[in-house]
Amino acid sequence: MTKTHVQQMLFDAAAMGRTDMVAPLLAAGADIDAYDERGFTPLILAAYDGHLDTVNALLDHKANACxxxxxxxxxxxxxxxxxxxxxxxxxxxxxGCDVNARNRQGQTALMMASMFDRKAQVDMLIAAGARRDLADTSGRTASSVARDQGNDAMADHVRNSGQP
Known part of the structure; x- marks a missing residue:
């Protein structure tokens, strides 16, 4: 089995939630932080596809969450x-990643959680130190992103969450 094949198997295992395959594939030489052909790491694939056990296994094996x-x-x-x-x-x-990390458009996880009406995540991110005042490259904050989606309740929640 080639290293390329082993690496592809790790990407597939992450995307399918095959937690049982993580350790053996890493032992066989797969790179835990490599990018697949679409530019995603195994951790990103597992997280995006909702595989908590696989996310835990990858993080336990020191995947770079950031x-x-x-x-x-x-x-x-x-x-x-x-x-x-x-x-x-x-x-x-x-x-322990930077809760205010930005993508190429200057967006943060708080902006995305606000955009997609993820109240629990908004609260988690704010409690972890996410800054509400940061603006993306279009000048939009997490609150204005929610408002632009027609979600005034989320916009207000972002502005007032965690406030006395």
Whole structure:
């Protein structure tokens, strides 16, 4: 079996939630932080596809939770905001990445959670230190992103969450 084949098997295992395959494939030489042909790491694939056990296994094997995808610069944390995977979002926050990390458009996980009406993740991110005042390259904050989606309730929640 070639190293390329072993690497592809790790990408497939991550995307399918085959936690049982992570350790053997890493032992066989797969790179835990490599990019697939679309520019995603195994951790990004597992997180995006909602496989908490696989995310845990990859993180336990020291996957870089902060490594963004190649094309947009989105992190796993940003991806789970899109998908609504609250348990995975909480686990990724424990990994210690910059909660205010930005993608190529200057967007943060808080902006994405706000855009997709992920209240639990908005609260988690704010509690972890996400800054509400950061603006993307279009000048939009997390609150204005929600408002632009027609979600005034989320816009207000972002502005007032965690406030006395």
């Amino acid at each position: 490594k963004p995808d190649v094309s947009q610069g989105n992190t796993a944390q940003m991806g789970v905001a899109f998908k609504g995977e609250d348990q995975i979002a909480a686990r990724l926050l424990q990994a």
